[in-house]
Amino acid sequence: MRFARSSLAALKNAARALLAPLLVAAALAPTVGHAKDAEPINLGYAKCAHCTPLSLTPQYATGVKLTATSFNTGNDALTALLSKSIDIAQVTYLHYVTALDKGFKVVGVAGQINGGSQVLIANDLPVQAGDWDGLKKLIMQYKKDGKPFRVAASRGNAQDIHMRGAFLTHGIDINKDVQFINIPNPSDHVQALRRGEVELITSVEPFATQIREVKAAKFFAFPYDQAAGKLTNLIVTRPDVIESNPQGVLETVRAIVKVDDMMAANKPLFVDTIQKVTGLDKTIAAGAVDNLYPDYRMYRASAMSIAKMMHDLKYVNSDVSDAV
Known part of the structure; x- marks a missing residue:
């Protein structure tokens, strides 16, 4: 028994000796990984309540010099990405599907x-509020009277596809039953309503809350009872950026995760x-924050459903589910 115990002690000591350099290497690994910073990254985002947290990412990025550039809309950010003016863009799932439909390489x-x-x-x-049957009845009355029932959104943003999907769910054909009005800048939505230019509008935060206030x-x-659900923002880049600067992309995503976690835990910071x-x-x-859900995850099945819905709605020419 004494021999067995002494042998066991010897084995434990030998194991510790073997593990020591491995543990040191593991502890040093992150330091080594960040010893040389990645190439700089320019991240573009739109001026909406969803997107504003991205303005904080440069101060929470490590291992990369990150610049955050604001654009009026997600369309502008996507255009900048495709023209190689920026490296990574915050867009919507709708922008993503539309880009794939047009043959652009985005990831x-x-x-x-x-x-x-x-x-x-x-x-x-x-x-x-919430009376879809009443809304449909009113739209049909407008149609019978030969008057256009005008519905608006900013074409290309998530609210546009949320509205179209919700209309489809409730039996309203956006191509036949109503007249769609495109108001590119969401900040103009409030004036369009005040001037009586539209009967209904689907807007983005914080402008939606502003309209109500x-x-x-x-x-x-x-409008979340449709295939897209609440899915809104997606961070995309080009394959050439991933190939040439994988560490920069990785560190940008890490910064987004940090900021998302902060926004979820600290609503006053989100409001500020x-x-x-x-x-x-x-x-x-503050009203806008109550309708926003920080989430850095991606949802493949839902994204594929969005792509299919956009094709069904004739928003895109082809079903890009496989590409998604």
């Missing part, structure tokens, strides 16, 4: 934030960030 590398859509309807229309329209629904970037009132920023 999703992270989620960012979901939600942020509201359907708003003119104050004087006799439809209650100034009583330019009334709340109708959150929105207010700082957009210049909107704190009350509006």
